[in-house]
Amino acid sequence: MKYVDEFRDPAAAKDLIASIHKMAEQLGCSWKIMEVCGGHTHTIYRHGLEHLLPEAVEFVHGPGCPVCVIPSGRVDDAVWLSGQPGVIFTTFGDMMRVPGRAGSLLQAQAQGSDVRFIYSPLDAVKVARDNPDRKVVFFAVGFETTAPSTAAALAYAKKIGITNFYVFCNHVLINPPVRAILETKNVTLDGLIGPGHVATVVGSDHFQFVATEFRIPIVVTGFEPLDILQAVAMMLKQFAEGRCEVENQYSRVVRPLGNPEAKRVLEEVFTPKDSFEWRGLGSIPVSGYRLSDEYESFDAEKHFDLPGAVVADHPACQCGLVLTGQIKPWECKVFAKGCTPDNPIGTCMVSPEGACAAYYSFGRIPQILADEGKPE
Amino acid sequence: MCLGIPCEVVALLEGDLATVSVSGVEREVSIGLLVDEGIKVGDWVLVHVGFALSKIDAEEADQTLDQIKKLGQVWDDELDAFKQTEIR
Numbered sequence: 001m002k003y004v005d006e007f008r009d010p011a012a013a014k015d016l017i018a019s020i021h022k023m024a025e026q027l028g029c030s031w032k033i034m035e036v037c038g039g040h041t042h043t044i045y046r047h048g049l050e051h052l053l054p055e056a057v058e059f060v061h062g063p064g065c066p067v068c069v070i071p072s073g074r075v076d077d078a079v080w081l082s083g084q085p086g087v088i089f090t091t092f093g094d095m096m097r098v099p100g101r102a103g104s105l106l107q108a109q110a111q112g113s114d115v116r117f118i119y120s121p122l123d124a125v126k127v128a129r130d131n132p133d134r135k136v137v138f139f140a141v142g143f144e145t146t147a148p149s150t151a152a153a154l155a156y157a158k159k160i161g162i163t164n165f166y167v168f169c170n171h172v173l174i175n176p177p178v179r180a181i182l183e184t185k186n187v188t189l190d191g192l193i194g195p196g197h198v199a200t201v202v203g204s205d206h207f208q209f210v211a212t213e214f215r216i217p218i219v220v221t222g223f224e225p226l227d228i229l230q231a232v233a234m235m236l237k238q239f240a241e242g243r244c245e246v247e248n249q250y251s252r253v254v255r256p257l258g259n260p261e262a263k264r265v266l267e268e269v270f271t272p273k274d275s276f277e278w279r280g281l282g283s284i285p286v287s288g289y290r291l292s293d294e295y296e297s298f299d300a301e302k303h304f305d306l307p308g309a310v311v312a313d314h315p316a317c318q319c320g321l322v323l324t325g326q327i328k329p330w331e332c333k334v335f336a337k338g339c340t341p342d343n344p345i346g347t348c349m350v351s352p353e354g355a356c357a358a359y360y361s362f363g364r365i366p367q368i369l370a371d372e373g374k375p376e
Numbered sequence: 377m378c379l380g381i382p383c384e385v386v387a388l389l390e391g392d393l394a395t396v397s398v399s400g401v402e403r404e405v406s407i408g409l410l411v412d413e414g415i416k417v418g419d420w421v422l423v424h425v426g427f428a429l430s431k432i433d434a435e436e437a438d439q440t441l442d443q444i445k446k447l448g449q450v451w452d453d454e455l456d457a458f459k460q461t462e463i464r
Binding site: 006007008039042046092093117119120121122123142145146148149152156197200201223224252253254259260261262265352 | 379380391405406408409410411412422424425426427429430432433436439440442443446447449450453457458460
């Protein structure tokens, strides 16, 4: 338990671990719990939580890594955009290394495209303001956590009269892929660890459908190891008492109705798209945002004639199965062989929130490969 | 990208912007998504990609920061990004 001493409250963590073991023993069967958010996946692997919990509690890693769910075709479009005359292409650092068919944005930058990494969509607006002769495109990715920032940046750009700013919108909604996974026959889940920061915006009530329609518990959870342990304990208690409810472990930050202003600006600036193509999940109706008609002039997809091809993933890549919890990262054929964080084939190996990168980075690969008798 | 950074508000600026400070680094962020909260100097907020998304109390912020710093590389990268670019 060397890691536990680093937790916020080591004594509480040890008590929780003991009580989880006791509850699991009394329950006497095994439980598959999906952590929806990549931030949780990162915490679980970084702190070795799966080793602190009873074997009866299995974490299944979910689709909530915004980098991981972007399909190859959209990366190709981003690389294409970055190469258009007069374009300054701005992006979060996380997207720089995602491979497309014609390479990554990092490679496009090395080949002369003006690709700039930024921290905030507001930085992209500033780049546009400072470069009135150029077309500044922002590669918008992320769930409802990040989407309000893009929306507010667009509202600001509109207010100050910026006309050379364009958003390549890949914002996605959390509920549709969760619903798609819960409806998948290959995956049977007993409970969900709900995404804390998405819930900061949408509110914990947003996940009521999980309990009502699918009859499983969901616990909205913070990102520290102690938060996740508490969530698991809350979940086991629900199992023991035969309840399936939405509970909010992260109430120090998350409110039942979320952030009203963030929701308002989302509604003003975005409109749900008819469908969005997800890596691994395919096309899901009403699962992504486009710019609303009022913001049409900022829409990169309207302004530029994007190739927009739907591109199959690399044939060896099994990100789709990882993202839907059907295989573990190390069960992928190319994990740690052809696909590593330095030379990723699939998106799950790119982002620190990707299940594959998280697992690869925290050093249990040799042990796993040895256990399975595979060659290094 | 998805990491929320607890920051202290050190100055209120025009246009829903504020200067915030964390780990000795200052930058401008938007507090426009917290218009209903009446944010003032000395408040702590959780910042995502340049926007304060929720108000938190100082003690909570302190404990969260302690934990986030233990993330190592992920925290270093986020703080670098935070430092690297300026809104104004």
